[in-house]
Each structure stands twice: as C-alpha cells, then as structure tokens.
Amino acid sequence: MTDAAAPITLRRTALNATHRALKAKMVDFGGWDMPVEYSGLIAEHMAVRTGVGLFDVSHMGDIQFRGPGSLAAVNRLCMNDASKLAVGQAHYSAMLYPNGTFVDDVVVHKLSENDYLLVINAGTREKDVQWVRATVGTMPSIHINDYSDMYTQLAIQGPRAKDVLAKLTDTDLSTIKNYWFTWGKVCGLYNVMIARTGYTGEDGFEIYIPSDEATSARVWNEILAAGAEFGILPCGLGARNTLRLESAMALYGHEISDEINVYEANLGRYAKMDKGDFVGRDALEAVTAVGGPKRKLVGLEMVERGIGRDGYTVCAPGGGAIGVIASGSPAPFLKKNIALAFVPIEYAAVDAEVAVEIRGQQVKAKVVPTPFYKKPKV
Amino acid sequence: MAYPAEYRYTKEHEWIHIEGTNGTIGITDYAQDSLGDIVFVDLPKVGATVEAHKVFGSVESVKAVSDLYAPVSGTVTAVNDELTSAPEKINTDANTTWMIKITLTAPAEADSLLSAADYEKFVSEETGH
Numbered sequence: 001m002t003d004a005a006a007p008i009t010l011r012r013t014a015l016n017a018t019h020r021a022l023k024a025k026m027v028d029f030g031g032w033d034m035p036v037e038y039s040g041l042i043a044e045h046m047a048v049r050t051g052v053g054l055f056d057v058s059h060m061g062d063i064q065f066r067g068p069g070s071l072a073a074v075n076r077l078c079m080n081d082a083s084k085l086a087v088g089q090a091h092y093s094a095m096l097y098p099n100g101t102f103v104d105d106v107v108v109h110k111l112s113e114n115d116y117l118l119v120i121n122a123g124t125r126e127k128d129v130q131w132v133r134a135t136v137g138t139m140p141s142i143h144i145n146d147y148s149d150m151y152t153q154l155a156i157q158g159p160r161a162k163d164v165l166a167k168l169t170d171t172d173l174s175t176i177k178n179y180w181f182t183w184g185k186v187c188g189l190y191n192v193m194i195a196r197t198g199y200t201g202e203d204g205f206e207i208y209i210p211s212d213e214a215t216s217a218r219v220w221n222e223i224l225a226a227g228a229e230f231g232i233l234p235c236g237l238g239a240r241n242t243l244r245l246e247s248a249m250a251l252y253g254h255e256i257s258d259e260i261n262v263y264e265a266n267l268g269r270y271a272k273m274d275k276g277d278f279v280g281r282d283a284l285e286a287v288t289a290v291g292g293p294k295r296k297l298v299g300l301e302m303v304e305r306g307i308g309r310d311g312y313t314v315c316a317p318g319g320g321a322i323g324v325i326a327s328g329s330p331a332p333f334l335k336k337n338i339a340l341a342f343v344p345i346e347y348a349a350v351d352a353e354v355a356v357e358i359r360g361q362q363v364k365a366k367v368v369p370t371p372f373y374k375k376p377k378v
Numbered sequence: 379m380a381y382p383a384e385y386r387y388t389k390e391h392e393w394i395h396i397e398g399t400n401g402t403i404g405i406t407d408y409a410q411d412s413l414g415d416i417v418f419v420d421l422p423k424v425g426a427t428v429e430a431h432k433v434f435g436s437v438e439s440v441k442a443v444s445d446l447y448a449p450v451s452g453t454v455t456a457v458n459d460e461l462t463s464a465p466e467k468i469n470t471d472a473n474t475t476w477m478i479k480i481t482l483t484a485p486a487e488a489d490s491l492l493s494a495a496d497y498e499k500f501v502s503e504e505t506g507h
Contacts, residue, residue, distance in 0.1 A: 041414050041415050241441075
C-alpha cells in the first residue's frame with residue numbers, strides 16, 4: 001500500500017521519491033500524491049509542538065503580480081488591505097466570490113513595490129488561477145504569472161525551527177518577525193525566500209527553493225541532518241491537519257468554501273471594509289446590514305467519550321440537528337477531542353452545550369474559545 | 379510471523395483465536411498499520427451478542443474510523459478494558475492485544491475464515507505487493 005506506484009493522474013512534488021524512500025504513507029490530497037505520515041502522526045505532531053518538524057508543502061501554488069497596477073489588482077481580488085504591507089511583509093487574506101463566500105484563502109507577500117506573491121492552496125490551484133485571470137486579468141499595468149511549479153516549498157516548524165535553519169543560512173533569522181520574510185543563502189543556494197510563516201500555530205519558517213529534484217532532495221536532507229540534534233521529524237499532511245486544527249486555522253473545503261461566507265467563518269477581522277471596493281464586499285455589507293450571520297464557526301470540545309469528525313451532525317442537547325462539524329479530530333498535544341463546527345448564533349457562546357451525533361448516538365460537547373492551542377509566549 | 383498460524387482471519391482484518399468454543403478477537407497487524415496511531419476503541423459489553431460478519435464495535439485512529447466485524451457469532455464473555463485508557467497497545471502488538479472474548483454460538487462458522495497464509499495472500503493482493 002505504501003510504496004505501490006501511484007496512478008499517473010496524481011501530481012507529484014519534486015520530493016515524491018524522497019518521501020517514498022522514507023516509507024511515508026502516501027495519499028491523494030486534492031489530486032496530489034502526498035505523504036500523510038512517516039513515523040506516525042502523533043509523534044510528528046508532538047515534534048512540531050516540542051521540537052521541530054519538516055513538511056513538503058510544494059503542492060501549494062504561487063501567483064505573482066507585477067507592475068504598477070499590481071496593488072490595485074491584489075486589493076480588488078483579496079479582502080485584506082495589501083496597501084498596508086511593507087516590502088518584506090506578508091498577511092493572511094482571501095479571494096471572495098461576489099456573494100462573499102470563498103474562492104480560496106491566501107497569504108499575500110509584498111516582494112517589492114509593484115510586486116506581490118500570493119501563496120494559494122493546492123486543491124484549488126487551477127480554479128484560483130482562472131479566477132485571478134478572469135477577475136483582474138484585464139486591469140491595466142499588471143502582469144500575472146503562475147509560478148506554482150517553479151518552487152519547492154518547505155516548512156520548518158516548531159520551537160527549534162530557528163535553530164535548525166540558522167545552521168544552514170548566514171541570514172540573521174532573529175531579524176525576521178512573524179509574517180515577514182527576506183531573501184538569503186540557504187544550503188548554498190542564493191536568493192532563497194525565507195518567510196516566518198506556517199500552518200501549525202508554532203514558530204517556524206517556510207523557504208522557497210528551485211523545484212528540480214536534485215536540489216529539492218539535497219536541501220530536504222540537509223535540513224533533516226541539521227535538525228537531528230533537535231529531534232527533527234519529517235511530517236506529513238496528517239500532522240499538518242491536526243496542528244492547524246489545534247490552532248483553529250481554516251482549511252479550504254472545511255471551514256471555508258464557496259458555501260461559507262467570511263463572517264460565518266469568523267474571519268471578518270481580515271475583511272477591510274474601509275479600504276475601498278473589492279470582490280465580495282457588497283455581499284458582506286449586506287450580511288452586516290441584516291444583523292450579521294445566522295451561523296458561525298465555533299470551537300467544540302467533546303465532554304463525553306467520543307470523537308466528532310468532519311461532517312458529523314451537531315445537535316441541540318437531546319434535540320434535533322442544528323449544525324455540522326467542519327473539522328474534528330483528536331488533538332494530539334491537547335489530548336482532547338476537538339472540532340470546529342458551524343452552529344446557529346444562539347449556540348455560539350463559550351460554554352454553550354451541544355451534542356454531536358456519533359454513529360446514531362448523541363455525545364455531549366461544549367463550545368470553547370479558539371484557538372484551542374496557543375504557543376507559549378517566549 | 380506477522381500473522382500467527384493458530385489464528386483465523388477475516389477480510390475485514392480481524393483475527394480470532396479459537397480454543398474449543400471460546401474465541402479471542404483482535405485486529406491484525408496490517409489493520410493497525412493502515413489505521414496509524416489508535417486513540418479510541420468502542421467495544422460491546424459483557425453479555426452482548428455479536429453476529430458473524432456484523433459490526434460489533436469500532437476502532438479510531440487520529441485520522442480515521444474503522445468498524446469492527448465479528449468473525450463468528452457468539453456471546454461476549456470479556457472485554458479488554460485496558461484499551462479504554464491505552465488503545466495504543468494495539469499499535470504496539472496487534473497480535474496479542476485482544477479486544478473481546480466470546481463463547482461461540484455457531485462454531486461451524488469458523489470454517490469459512492481465512493488461514494494465516496490465505497490472509498497474508500489476501501493482504502498482499504489488496505495492497506498490490
């Protein structure tokens with residue numbers, strides 16, 4: 001099962017052979033043949049919380065906007081205000097449909113004046129690129145490029161991530177603040193983008209290197225070797241999912257989708273309504289005008305024994321269906337069973353009691369604050 | 379070695395060790411490896427009846443839920459309560475970590491179960507090895 005040849009229809013990152021050599025279990029993730037775990041999901045999750053882990057996230061896409069019109073295009077396309085970004089700074093944002101639901105969430109990086117990079121999700125890459133071209137492709141003074149296949153993107157995550165990367169670069173990593181980035185020499189490669197970003201709720205870095213197999217495998221292996229003294233583990237999408245869930249970060253198709261609007265997803269703080277028009281703005285204003293969303297994403301913790309999982313029904317205690325779990329799983333670090341779920345506003349307050357239907361039985365749960373996990377202040 | 383010769387197996391990846399009319403049931407090493415880190419088991423109570431090829435409980439890893447199927451029919455005589463607090467024991471040693479013990483009510487049903495060699499062949503065909 002683990003090392004059988006994948007159907008040729010699945011796409012592979014440059015590190016596919018490396019993952020298979022490490023005996024990773026591989027899965028189809030949004031059309032990509034990706035590692036779900038290597039040594040074990042819980043061990044990988046704990047490595048990131050307590051030490052350091054390494055992820056291949058090359059399936060993510062990269063769209064670059066260049067030219068004097070690029071800021072206007074990014075700001076029309078995305079709900080956050082890119083005019084607030086300094087060169088070398090990034091922020092969380094999202095592309096919306098006119099009805100205020102999600103095309104995708106993105107991280108916008110300001111590479112230089114008139115030059116922006118949007119990092120987008122793997123499963124939505126083609127849709128995103130088409131949406132970008134259809135929505136802002138004819139705006140003036142802008143050049144849009146899809147560079148998705150040109151980079152191998154590696155995420156080094158965990159409290160010791162900085163110590164590992166420091167051994168491989170002469171860049172002073174302490175000068176890179178959270179959600180900022182720079183360029184430096186990494187593993188002998190010049191001009192590598194080094195971003196203090198990630199999807200684990202932990203400190204960490206993402207680096208973007210050339211996507212040829214030899215370079216990708218060399219850098220991957222050098223990071224693992226440099227991290228050995230800190231107990232580094234290669235980590236798969238399984239741990240990536242539980243880490244982001246503990247940190248209550250959205251995953252496309254779960255907490256955000258073309259059927260969920262920004263306020264329902266609890267991401268209104270990233271929608272800058274005063275920056276001027278953007279796609280989806282009118283719909284969001286209309287939601288506010290009628291008193292806000294009818295349902296909202298909340299954190300749930302199982303009170304009774306049971307694991308609420310993706311798609312399970314949320315019920316009023318002893319009553320009928322009121323909502324649905326977007327993502328649910330055991331939380332390996334917190335050692336609780338947690339979920340992000342959509343519930344009506346009247347059930348969205350912390351400590352509200354609900355139930356999750358698990359194989360025909362109602363199992364008690366309660367609303368808790370999110371994120372479930374917050375990294376300790378250093 | 380992965381699959382003890384004295385056990386019998388199902389295509390749903392349970393094993394049963396039958397001694398007389400007593401049966402001890404667990405899941406196979408292949409099943410635990412496929413599931414990954416096991417965090418939860420849901421088992422019937424002593425005195426419950428289980429029916430051949432029907433679901434008698436479930437086992438959950440961090441990322442997946444899997445139903446447990448009874449290899450044969452019977453009445454539950456013991457439940458491994460240790461698995462409530464330490465379900466990861468199944469990952470450590472699936473062959474000796476039992477889930478339930480039953481008294482067989484239709485011992486002839488066991489004739490249709492797989493031998494260790496047949497099960498190993500079945501798994502290798504299923505995985506393409």
